[in-house]
Ligand code: ADP
Ligand code: ADP
């Protein structure tokens with residue numbers, strides 16, 4: 001069924017992004033929003049808007065019944081879940097389908113399989129994809145955890161099977177730490193994710209986070225090459241690049257092929273990402289998880305491949321094949337994305353909602369700003385602090401860093417502290433220019449370089 005109308009079941013910058021793709025394809029857009037989001041940009045852009053409940057996510061964006069009711073009343077053909085919220089909820093996908101609409105993502109079963117990080121690990125192993133050394137399945141009790149660490153050694157990570165967004169992960173160095181942390185981790189996972197299931201992985205100490213963009217249309221399974229997302233804080237991505245710098249060609253090929261093998265083995269439909277850790281010392285890569293949705297950092301892939309991934313999601317969801325074959329997908333140049341958050345780097349990244357008094361956006365070749373902001377908008381305090389993403393492209397990585405610096409200098413968000421000063425400092429950092437960093441780099445950098453002399457200054461009105 002060709003899609004003529006879509007319900008955007010999300011908010012913020014990704015809702016804006018989805019509407020932009022829908023408009024380009026002539027698709028009618030219906031935007032849901034909470035009572036706190038009546039002023040958001042996506043509401044202004046959409047053909048129709050529906051208030052589905054009070055500000056708390058449980059009462060609105062996470063309320064399956066309310067979202068389905070809105071979709072039915074608007075009479076849409078499809079529902080796009082964006083990222084976060086209900087995007088990786090298999091029951092939501094099933095509910096959309098049961099109501100006679102197209103869910104713009106993989107099937108409920110595929111989401112449940114790959115969203116359970118233990119089941120996904122096993123699926124990866126079955127498809128011949130190397131995984132981080134660790135437990136075979138869930139670790140049910142402390143005895144099993146002790147036996148495993150006796151075999152693989154410390155440090156290890158205790159991970160929640162249902163975790164995500166950087167939450168539900170603990171590092172453990174010794175058996176006595178294991179004994180206190182394991183029960184705590186289980187209780188916390190049960191409370192946070194409704195599933196106390198845990199598994200254990202060996203810590204890869206000098207890892208780079210490399211991930212592959214995959215896509216399936218029911219017949220073809222392709223990759224759009226990889227992204228590197230090693231600059232993280234609290235295991236959340238801050239800055240992303242494509243392609244991964246300094247990744248040897250044969251490893252890139254094996255990595256991308258393994259992601260496609262996994263996609264094919266589960267008959268994957270739609271856009272997805274297979275995440276890996278790459279150990280530079282041993283030149284080994286290890287699967288960590290699959291995200292069964294569009295990702296925050298998808299624009300860097302769009303910039304180097306020239307393919308609009310969100311438009312592809314609409315085409316595939318409508319039953320059409322992907323508009324490109326593997327052989328037609330090539331890498332051109334280099335792209336970097338900076339996540340601009342309403343957080344104050346000078347105050348421990350404290351969330352900083354408030355009114356945007358002035359907004360100046362840089363323009364020019366290779367510069368893109370995906371955002372939810374406009375002048376006069378008041379950021380509500382209830383949700384994620386992501387305001388937008390500055391994405392810069394150039395022929396080479398060096399030229400991209402130069403252009404990024406100029407673009408960041410030209411980006412002015414006046415009214416609330418943001419992470420722009422952090423990105424300016426990172427764009428000028430020599431280690432980052434050399435490509436000499438890994439997943440722990442940013443946290444160490446923040447402690448040693450910035451905190452003593454005062455963290456990078458947040459801008460003031
Ligand atoms: P990406 O690689 O796309 O950045 P993230 O894991 O950072 O993926 O998740 C994207 C968004 O979804 C973030 O806003 C994050 O907070 C949210 N998110 C992801 N998984 C969960 C989860 N299990 N619970 C709550 N929020 C989540
Ligand atoms: P989430 O579902 O929260 O995104 P991931 O399993 O993708 O969790 O891991 C998030 C981040 O945590 C990774 O990008 C990496 O920085 C770190 N990490 C995860 N597993 C390991 C590991 N085994 N060794 C070292 N770092 C890890």
Ligand code: MG
Nearest residue numbers: 165166275289
């Ligand atoms: Mg992850």
